[in-house]
Amino acid sequence: MASDSDAPAPPLTGLRVLDFGTLLPGPLASLLLAEAGATVLKVERPPAGDEMRGYVPAFGAASANFALLNRGKTSVCIDLKDDAQRAALMPLVESADVLIEQFRPGAMARLGLGYEEVRALNPRIVYCSITGYGQHGPRAARAGHDLNYLAETGLLGLTRGADGAPVLPPTLAADIAGGAWPAVMNVLLALRRRDATGHGCHLDVAMSDHLFAFAYWGLANGFAAGQWPRPGAELVTGGSPRYAIYRTADERFVAAAPLEDRFWAGFCDAIGLPAGQRDDARDPEGVRAAVAARIAARTAAQWRAVFADVDACASVVASLEEAVADPAFAQRALFAREVAHRGARMPALPLPLDEGLRDARRVRDYPNLGEYAAAHGWPQGGQR
Secondary structure, X not given: OOOHHHOOOOXXXXXXXXXXXXXXXHHHHHHHHHHOOOEEEEXXXXXXXXXXXXXXXXXXXXXXXXXXXXXXXXXXXXXXXXXXXXXXXXXXXXXXXEEEEOOOOOHHHHOOOOHHHHHHHOXXXXXXXXXXXXXXXXXXXXXXXXXXXHHHOOOHHHOOOOOOOXXXXXXXXXXXXXXXXXXXXXXXXXXXXXXXXXXXXXXXXXXXXXHHHHHHHHHHHHHHHOOOOOXXXXXXXXXXXXXXXXXXXXXXXXXEOOOOHHHHHHHHHHHOOOHHHOOOOOOHHHHHHHHHHHHOOOOHHHHHHHHOOOOOOEEEOOOHHHHHHOHHHHHOOOOOOEEEEXXXXXXXOOOOOOHHHOOOOOEEOOOOOOHHHHHXXXXXXXXX
């Protein structure tokens, strides 16, 4: 078996990234770059650094959240409002390939680190700004969080609880799928173009803008036919018994998504639904009630056994703890890598990178606050 040292260098080896981001979007974007071989320097503000360091639960000197998102990076702690400290940072700005920031529009420019100022020093820089509403427009200066972006783009309105009100989503879709993922994609495209032209660019990554792609089907119906989606009434929002969640006998749930006729037939056969109760085009609510009654007659464990051997697009709803322990995911080695810090270890965050493109090191640390200063001879207090 080949060792880690025999593996080819990851594709972003030699790339230098300055990440001014905090919390989730910027750090997750730079994590993907780091896992693909880039050298990432996390720029943090004194005295405590990224706010996420103080979250709970703790993992070593920081939080578990921080550890997962900042594996394999290094840290410089610097007061960007201090002229002397900022001047010490400028050689790193001049030599960087990528800069990621997520301040409100104009904040970096007021610090002398806006795109135009940085481009004058480093024309090859790929400068990526991640914000809620973009660099321009009537909402550009507004504060917001994931829930706001989902609300304003119509996605939250398509969820519905038992009382008819929208349901709080369990994922930070805007931060991750609207911010971090598009940031990485655009950074890589910009680097590809830089290879051809020698010039970098300014990337405007607006998290709210990038959520609309998730409602592609609703946009298609609305634009083409004027049929805008209704909460709880469309194919994938609760309007069909073929895409629904059903309660089991032990108060757990089955997620059923047998949309195609062949899967629907297999699903109905598996749950023993009589032929006369399967016509969901004629009587969707009657069919839904009949399916619900069948599912409610058995426990989740019983249904898991039934669906294990049936190609019916039906699954028992797992807890996160159960999902992590699922042998199917274990065999995919999703949690084979680790974050290590001061003797503590835990699985690293699974990332959407092909295994062959990731840094071969299985165990990596996260950065101590300001560790770059000690390693490169900067005074710990003044960072210069």
